[in-house]
Amino acid sequence: EAAVTQSPRNKVAVTGGKVTLSCNQTNNHNNMYWYRQDTGHGLRLIHYSYGAGSTEKGDIPDGYKASRPSQENFSLILELATPSQTSVYFCASGGRRGRNTLYFGAGTRLSVL
Amino acid sequence: GDQVEQSPSALSLHEGTDSALRCNFTTTMRSVQWFRQNSRGSLISLFYLASGTKENGRLKSAFDSKERRYSTLHIRDAQLEDSGTYFCAVWTGNYKYVFGAGTRLKVIA
Numbered sequence: 001e002a003a004v005t006q007s008p009r010n011k012v013a014v015t016g017g018k019v020t021l022s023c024n025q026t027n028n029h030n031n032m033y034w035y036r037q038d039t040g041h042g043l044r045l046i047h048y049s050y051g052a053g054s055t056e057k058g059d060i061p062d063g064y065k066a067s068r069p070s071q072e073n074f075s076l077i078l079e080l081a082t083p084s085q086t087s088v089y090f091c092a093s094g095g096r097r098g099r100n101t102l103y104f105g106a107g108t109r110l111s112v113l
Numbered sequence: 114g115d116q117v118e119q120s121p122s123a124l125s126l127h128e129g130t131d132s133a134l135r136c137n138f139t140t141t142m143r144s145v146q147w148f149r150q151n152s153r154g155s156l157i158s159l160f161y162l163a164s165g166t167k168e169n170g171r172l173k174s175a176f177d178s179k180e181r182r183y184s185t186l187h188i189r190d191a192q193l194e195d196s197g198t199y200f201c202a203v204w205t206g207n208y209k210y211v212f213g214a215g216t217r218l219k220v221i222a
Contacts, residue, residue: 031208043200043212050208058209088154096208100212102146102202104156 003027006091006105013112019078021108023091031072031094032074034058034066036087037107043090049074081112116140117203119213125190126191126220134186134216136201145176150198150215154216159186159199171195191220 004025013019017035025032034046045058047066055066063085065077078085094102118137126132136145147159162165162176162184171189188195198215205211 019221033210034122042214043202045209056208090156101158101161103158104148107156109154 002105004091004093004105006089006108008108009106010021010063010109013078013081013110015082015112016021016111017081019081019085019110019112021078021089021091021110022049023074023076023105025070025091025093025103027069027093027103029093029095030071032068032072033092033094033102034036034064034076035090035092036060037090046076046089058069078112083112086110086112116142116211117201117213119199119201119216122214123217124219126188126195126218128191128193128220128222130191131187131189131190133188134199134218136184136186136203136213138182138184138203141181143181143206145174146202146210147174147184147186148200148202149195149202152197156200157182162216186216193220193222196220 007022030051033048035043044060046064051067052071067075088107090107091105092102116139120135144163148156150156160174160195164178166175173187185215198217201216202210202212
């Protein structure tokens with residue numbers, strides 16, 4: 001069964017600290033995505049990737065970096081975390097050109113104090 | 114601008130009743146996917162449609178094959194476990210999906 005695994009599931013960070021959220025998929029999907037979900041905003045796209053070595057800016061990339069070292073792994077990096085980045089983060093994978101279902105991980109709840 | 118509009122934004126149903134959720138698109142879309150987010154926050158894929166209809170148990174979804182500007186999700190004989198937030202998402206090209214704001218559904222006994 002298709003699977004997307006995120007770690008950690010919960011994270012508390014301090015303002016100014018570095019945070020790395022990890023995502024692993026066993027779907028062999030080319031495309032991977034990082035979203036954040038906040039009340040009143042729904043799901044917003046931060047970064048995405050269409051294959052190993054590629055990262056692209058989504059709709060709200062400021063304050064975030066991404067890394068796709070392999071087909072399976074996609075990380076979201078907050079170099080200098082701020083309280084405004086407190087949110088729930090979802091990773092997802094999908095096939096080429098949207099012909100495959102988008103699969104989500106369970107989410108990471110991040111609190112920046 | 115906003116490309117996906119979901120309605121209603123919130124809905125309460127009594128157990129055993131039927132209802133329909135709708136997703137309107139501001140332009141022609143190639144495909145639509147429906148998700149349910151449960152109380153634990155997990156996003157579960159319900160349907161992916163490039164055309165026509167799909168059915169799974171008490172859920173049925175349709176994608177307007179003519180103009181490709183809306184999709185519906187029908188819930189038959191609503192049960193308590195159907196409660197959650199329902200999202201639709203469309204493939205816009207350029208590797209990106211756009212999500213609607215969601216419909217919060219509460220099924221009451």
